[in-house]
Amino acid sequence: MEQTIISLNGRIDSNNAPKVEQEIFARLAGQEAGPVVLDAENLEYISSAGLRVILRLKKTHPDLSIVHVNSEVYEILDMTGFTEMMTVEKAYRVVSVEGCEEIGRGANGTIYRIDQDNVVKVYNNADALSDIQHEREVAKLALVLGIPTAISYDVVRVGASYGSVFELLNARSFSKILATEPEKMDWCVTEYVRMLKTIHGTLVPEGKLPDMKQTALDWARFLQAHLPEGPGRKLLAMVEAIPHDDHMIHGDYHTKNLELQNDEVLLIDMDTLSVGHPIFELAYMYNAFQGFSEMDHEIIKAFQGFDYETGAAFWRKSLAAYLGTNNQRKIREVEDKARILGYARMIRRSIRRHMTDTEAGRAEVAHWTEELLDLLERYDTLLFQPNELELEAVTENLEEVQSFVEDHLEASDCALKARTQIGVAVEEIFVNIANYAYHPQKGNATVRVEVSEKPVCVTITFLDHGVPYDPLAKDDPDVTLSAQERDIGGLGIFMTKQLMDDVAYTYKDGQNILTLKKNL
Amino acid sequence: MLNIEKTIDASELTITLAGRLDTTTAPELEKQLNAALDGITALTFDMAALEYISSAGLRVLLSAQKIMNRQGKMKVLHVNETILEIFEVTGFTDILTIE
Numbered sequence: 203m204e205q206t207i208i209s210l211n212g213r214i215d216s217n218n219a220p221k222v223e224q225e226i227f228a229r230l231a232g233q234e235a236g237p238v239v240l241d242a243e244n245l246e247y248i249s250s251a252g253l254r255v256i257l258r259l260k261k262t263h264p265d266l267s268i269v270h271v272n273s274e275v276y277e278i279l280d281m282t283g284f285t286e287m288m289t290v291e292k293a294y295r296v297v298s299v300e301g302c303e304e305i306g307r308g309a310n311g312t313i314y315r316i317d318q319d320n321v322v323k324v325y326n327n328a329d330a331l332s333d334i335q336h337e338r339e340v341a342k343l344a345l346v347l348g349i350p351t352a353i354s355y356d357v358v359r360v361g362a363s364y365g366s367v368f369e370l371l372n373a374r375s376f377s378k379i380l381a382t383e384p385e386k387m388d389w390c391v392t393e394y395v396r397m398l399k400t401i402h403g404t405l406v407p408e409g410k411l412p413d414m415k416q417t418a419l420d421w422a423r424f425l426q427a428h429l430p431e432g433p434g435r436k437l438l439a440m441v442e443a444i445p446h447d448d449h450m451i452h453g454d455y456h457t458k459n460l461e462l463q464n465d466e467v468l469l470i471d472m473d474t475l476s477v478g479h480p481i482f483e484l485a486y487m488y489n490a491f492q493g494f495s496e497m498d499h500e501i502i503k504a505f506q507g508f509d510y511e512t513g514a515a516f517w518r519k520s521l522a523a524y525l526g527t528n529n530q531r532k533i534r535e536v537e538d539k540a541r542i543l544g545y546a547r548m549i550r551r552s553i554r555r556h557m558t559d560t561e562a563g564r565a566e567v568a569h570w571t572e573e574l575l576d577l578l579e580r581y582d583t584l585l586f587q588p589n590e591l592e593l594e595a596v597t598e599n600l601e602e603v604q605s606f607v608e609d610h611l612e613a614s615d616c617a618l619k620a621r622t623q624i625g626v627a628v629e630e631i632f633v634n635i636a637n638y639a640y641h642p643q644k645g646n647a648t649v650r651v652e653v654s655e656k657p658v659c660v661t662i663t664f665l666d667h668g669v670p671y672d673p674l675a676k677d678d679p680d681v682t683l684s685a686q687e688r689d690i691g692g693l694g695i696f697m698t699k700q701l702m703d704d705v706a707y708t709y710k711d712g713q714n715i716l717t718l719k720k721n722l
Numbered sequence: 723m724l725n726i727e728k729t730i731d732a733s734e735l736t737i738t739l740a741g742r743l744d745t746t747t748a749p750e751l752e753k754q755l756n757a758a759l760d761g762i763t764a765l766t767f768d769m770a771a772l773e774y775i776s777s778a779g780l781r782v783l784l785s786a787q788k789i790m791n792r793q794g795k796m797k798v799l800h801v802n803e804t805i806l807e808i809f810e811v812t813g814f815t816d817i818l819t820i821e
Contacts, residue, residue, distance in 0.1 A: 597745055622774055622804045631778045633745045681813030685787045693812055694777035700811035 206230060206238035210245040212254030221256045228283040230263065237287055243270035248278060260288060267291070267529060273356070276600045294359040297322055297367070306458045307374055307505065308471035315370075322365040323471070330364045331357070335471040337366065340411065346451070349406050351469045352461075372464060373470070376457035380516060391440060391516065393467050394460060395523040401469070404450040406477050413452055415444055416477030418485075421546040428549060428571070433578040437546060440584050444479045446496075451476050451483040456490035457516070479656060481584050484521070484536065485543035491517035492543045497566045525588040527609040529602065534659070536586045538577055543584065545574040593646035595666060596635045601647055602633050607662060610651040614658065616722055623701040624660060625717050630694035631664050637715065639668025658722040659703075663715060670709045673716070674699070723769070725771075726754055733765040733794075740771035743779030754784045759786070763794030770800035775808055787817055797821055 208229055214222050220570060238259065249254075252717070260266050267289035268577050271279065279290050299314040299322065306313035310333060311325040325333055334357055341353045347561050354366035374389050420678050422438040423546070429437065453474030461468045476482075491513040493500040498517070499510035504514060517535075522528050549570050557563035591606045607628050628649075648665040679692045699705050704719035723738040724747035729800040735758060743751065745752065759765070783798075790796035801809065809815045 600745055619804045619807075623807075625774060626776045626808065629744055629778075633778070681811075682816070683793060683813075685784060685817045688784060688817070689782050690784055691777075693780055697777055697780075697808065697812055701808070 206233065207241055209238045209241045209243070209364075210248075212244065212245040213249075214245070214255070215247070215249035216251040216355050219249075219251035219255050219479075221468055222252070223663055224259070226255070226259060227229055235263050235265075237265040237267070238462070239311075239403055240266070240268045241270055242268050242272070245272070248275055250282075252276075253282060253284065253327055256284070268668060284610055284664070285710070291470040292357065294364065295356040297360050297365060298511055299324060299360055299365075301630060305462075306471060307372075308454050310473050314468070316367070317370055319371050320367055321370045321373075322367050324365040328363050333473060334364060334366045340475040342449070343406075344404075344469070345408055347406065348497065349401060349450070349469055350466060351472055354625045357621075358652060359614055363521060368470070370461060370463060370468075370470075373461040373468070376460040376462065376518065377508065379462065379505045380457060384512065387512075387516065387519070390457070391519045391523055393462075394457065394516075395520050396468055397460060398455060398520075398524060401450050401452050401455070402480050404594070406448055406450050408448060411450065411474045412447070412454065414476040414482040415441070415446065417476070418444075418482060418543060418546070418575075419477075420541070421550050424550045424554075424643045428442070428553065429575070433575055436573075436578050440542070440578075440582070443480065448477050448480045449480075451478050451480065453483070453486060455483055455487055479585070481536075481539055481586065482543060485547065486538035487517065487520070488537065488540040488544040489548060493541070493548055493570075498562075498717040513719045526613055527588065527606055529591060529606045529609065531593060531602070532588070532591055536588075539581060539586055542574060542577045542581065543575075549574070558618070588649045588653060590648060592646055592648045595632070595639055595645060595668075597633055600629060600632055600636070604628055606649065607651050610653060611660065614653045614660070616660065618722060620660075620722055624718070624720055627698040627702050627705075627720075628662060630698045631718065634673055634694060635664060635666050635668065635714075638671060639666045651661055660720045661721060662718045662720075664717075665713050665715050667713055671714060672707045673711070674705060674707050724751065727781070728754070728758060730758075733762055734766070735759070736766040736768060738768040741787055742774040743772060744774060744776045745778040745783070746784050748776075748778035751779075752780040752785070752788045755782065755786055760792060762790075765790050765794070766819055767796075767798045768800055769798060769802070769805065770798075772805060774804050777812075780808075780812060783814070783818065795819070799804070 204646070206229065208215050208226055268279070269291040270293040271290055272293050276290065277643060279285050297316060298317065302314035302316055304312055305321060311323045313321050313323045315321050326549050327333070338354055341351050352368040352370055354368050356367040358365050358367055375396060379386055380390055391690070411599045418441050422441045425437060426434045452469065453476050454471060459469065459471040461470055491502070495510055497514065497665050499673060502508070502510050502513045519531065519539050521537060525532060548565055551557060552563055552567050557569055588608055591603065593602065604625055607624065608621065610623065632647065632649070639645065644666055650663040652661040654661070673695045676695065679689065680695050698718065702718045703721045708715045723741045724743055727738040730734040761763055770806070788798055799821050809818065809820065
């Protein structure tokens with residue numbers, strides 16, 4: 203059945219409503235009740251008298267829609283419930299971004315400031331209405347879940363594509379702050395990591411956001427044809443082994459997507475919001491600050507506005523703050539795991555976008571592939587424990603172990619005295635492992651620090667694969683003896699027992715496991 | 723890190739310790755003591771700036787005490803609360819002369 207298009211013009215109110223009604227029904231007279239489209243492009247205003255005309259029309263012609271509705275008329279139709287009763291399509295305001303400042307750029311679009319209070323995110327693809335709808339929905343979801351973000355209030359046409367408009371007053375991106383006020387680096391790191399932890403601490407109701415693991419599995423599957431068989435299979439197995447995680451990840455968390463509005467920090471560019479293990483997020487972060495610019499340091503300047511060294515420093519500091527330790531070994535381990543996924547993503551992207559058609563593109567993919575293969579040889583898992591440190595059990599590493607433990611105690615409100623006592627106990631146990639566990643060979647030990655809140659208690663666990671040995675089985679020294687009668691030595695374990703609230707030993711799965719507990 | 727400062731007045735030796743006396747630093751103190759204790763009849767440790775001591779440090783103090791028991795006297799000054807507690811649980815408060 204053919205649709206009838208009827209134009210509505212100017213104002214429709216009680217003055218002219220009867221006349222408009224007459225004209226409409228005259229147009230439709232003698233026709234079957236087919237689809238009717240009211241074109242509201244030139245409609246400026248409609249009163250309740252006009253709305254009643256539309257209601258009567260809806261009764262005789264149920265397949266009724268109104269298109270090209272301007273925002274004032276849309277508001278009336280929305281308030282009165284008409285948008286629920288029939289299809290109402292908005293007219294899109296046309297906005298030009300010519301000469302506008304670019305303030306952000308994400309995977310799917312670019313953000314421009316169109317005036318003092320507003321920004322528009324212009325989508326890369328022309329058919330972006332469903333993307334816009336998606337981003338609006340996930341932004342709303344994030345806001346409700348406690349993430350400070352901006353939600354678009356209008357959709358506009360920008361050239362051949364669409365844009366969504368946000369209110370963003372006096373806002374500056376973290377990239378801009380880093381580029382123009384380098385002395386604010388540490389402040390930026392603190393706020394950036396605070397937001398990152400908020401995101402990763404947000405549990406998302408099941409099925410509300412896509413699972414990043416599926417995306418990463420696509421990367422790994424794609425790379426099967428690119429990598430030698432062994433490493434390719436290993437990469438896929440490592441991604442498969444990442445457990446499902448319903449915590450939020452942003453999916454494009456770099457400093458252009460964090461805005462300072464007055465004193466509030468806002469997360470923007472929400473279309474990549476997903477759920478998954480934090481290592482996925484770290485992979486995107488690594489790429490943004492380092493990966494994409496590894497070969498050509500100019501790339502980050504064009505993208506973020508600050509130089510490669512600033513990006514490297516910001517990434518390293520942020521990772522340290524996120525992990526809660528300055529331990530370089532730990533930071534490098536997590537960075538390496540992020541690089542594995544980061545390289546996988548970049549290699550796939552370059553090949554799919556035919557960037558390997560150029561000499562520079564081929565060199566880049568070759569470099570990333572070489573790095574990836576090296577990493578796949580060195581690591582067996584993409585998982586990481588911020589509170590766990592594995593290193594060679596030698597006394598030269600004692601200082602590193604102690605400062606690693608200290609880093610984690612600093613986060614808790616641990617008094618200096620208890621901290622010193624824990625330090626002594628850690629020294630005694632670690633030195634014991636260093637001296638005896640693998641003697642005369644050498645081997646690794648793992649130290650794990652856990653701080654519980656209620657009751658406030660620190661648990662430190664030492665694991666080693668050395669000879670089974672229970673240091674607690676030894677008799678305590680007699681501390682009432684005089685200096686002359688006393689043996690030099692044998693005090694370490696005794697002190698540990700005295701200074702801690704609980705010391706326990708087990709041997710399990712080929713490992714010595716010694717646990718220290720201290721109530722704070 | 724441990725800072726060791728020695729002041730000798732005839733047969734009286736004062737050692738001022740600052741920082742940490744632990745597995746890493748104790749061997750250096752032991753070495754310096756071994757080289758300096760000949761003919762000393764009064765040994766004083768000033769621990770006002772000592773922040774930390776582990777069993778490795780206690781061992782050095784014990785062996786110094788054993789030597790001084792034979793050739794004179796030894797005392798320990800300005801011990802902070804945390805270190806004092808370590809001296810207590812290990813019975814060192816009975817072995818050392820703490821002032």
